[in-house]
Amino acid sequence: MEELQGPEAGPNVTLTLRLLMHGKVCVLIGSLLFQSGARINISEGSSPERIVTITGPTEGLFRAFSMIAERFEEDITAAMTNSNVTSKPPVTLRLVIPGSQCGSLIGKGGSKIKEIRETTGAQVQVAGDMLPDSTERAVTISGAPQAITQCVRHICSVMLESPPKGATIPYRPKGLAGGHAVLSQQHGAPVSIPALSEHYSPISFLRAHNPQDLCQLEYQLDVLFIGCIIGRQGSKINEIRQVSGAHIKIASTSDGSPMRQVTITGSPTSISVAQYLINAR
Template sequence: MDYSDIDLTLRFLMNQKQASQIIGRNASNIKNLREQTECNITLSSREHEKRLLTIAAKKSISMKTVSRLGEILEAENNEYGKSTKLVPITLTLVIPKNICGMIIGKGGEALKDLRVKSGAQINMSADCLPKSDERTCQITGNNISVTQAIDLLIGIMIKAAIDESKGEFKGTPSAEIRAYDPKNAEEPAGRSEKDDKLMQMATAFMTANQMINPTLEYSPIEINDQLQELRVPNQHMGAIIGKGGKRIGEIRMMSGCNIHVERSDADSKYGMRRLTLKGTKQQITMAAYLVNQTISSFSTAEPKIPKEEVTIKVEEQEKPEAQVGSFVDPM
């Protein structure tokens, strides 16, 4: 059955960086998106850590808008990359908890089927968003697979709505579902959503590990097959280590890599700190990726090194040193 003319409202949860990418310079991206799709697109206030992007339109227009969203994110994520392989994108769809059972299925079979059909990695959150009856569905992959996954999920949502209109739906009635609102959300005591994001990053990278070669802002220097060194600006170390060493501990656990942070070395005069990464090539690559993503997502420090390229000279017979590329302000 063709549902292209049915009215839909889709909501996507975004961090500040993603929201900035969608908006674009001088609001150029979101302005073009509205003009090209003629879709009603709104973005919640930037005052909150999490922002909601809402799309309201017919299904056919909504899917066109979702595809364009993916194109924007893909372009932004790969703008400075030199690899011919694309860095994956992630869209997080907000879904009422009353239809999550239909998405997951008995023993997770329905969710597995969605992954196979779309080619995307799809992960449902275990808990509802704060002060709501809605959960998140995180979809990671290239734009085509992410768009296909969302189309399949919409099909399930439409079926649930039709069943409810016929009195055949067994879940909580839609009228009783509390919608998520960032301004009313409070972070649970003892739990940080920022820390939870590390696990999401690891999932996205491991999913695409066999098909991409991520471009890193700070790349490690190979010493031998099982040892590499990574240098990052001092001001980002707090974000990398985390409170009580929690964040770097999670990076070690998820990557399986032995990470040693030098307290003081010859690089200090350059305002840099050295991280020694020891493990297999895959473990080291994973750790380097997570360190870079941690800086991008969690560091609030202003850059203190010049934007022009800085080269650290190396004498013969000495351990190879890093060449640090230009530092780009996070969006």
């Protein structure tokens, strides 16, 4: 794979990148990243998602991303143990980048983002809309750990060549109001836990059960996210169902409620994979 060349990749250049992650995952990787040589800051709050800010010399920053991607790869492999799922989902990370830099990342007619995809082997998608109450966009990277690290190198190069224009209003995740997640074995007593909070990790919680047990996970999801999960003519949710082996149902609403109920049914492993893919979307 092609390595970045020139001063933009030098070890003395200090960079800052922001990631959008589930709160529980932040806790798991926090101590790990101190070994990278980069500075790590995890946002506080009641939101199920947190902003992870990684700052440091280029090699330390790239090392941090390599460590994150490899940890996610290990978790996916562990979640698929004793599963009949044959298609392994890729590692997926979400960067948060100023909207004014996204044009340079995409390039004229999509030329730059196409070049990054072809050079690194990673899939890169730039969200069309700004994140709520901000001037930043989400950039989703998917692939093998090495491909993700190379992709981050290219993105950093673009960001150094095209600094943000004007003031950037940073994205701050907001907490979900109310809602409850219920994980239960079919025909058994339900176990209630706080909905998608920093205390809830689908993968670690589900591992406590027999991998073959049929379970059900229910939680509330903001309607703003429903479209990107379903995809055009249901293409994305059908892909998640096929990869995970879980049954996924998104309830309809007619009362104007800002939340929709999502029900995932299957083995603990298939629910874990489905939840991982939904979070990635």
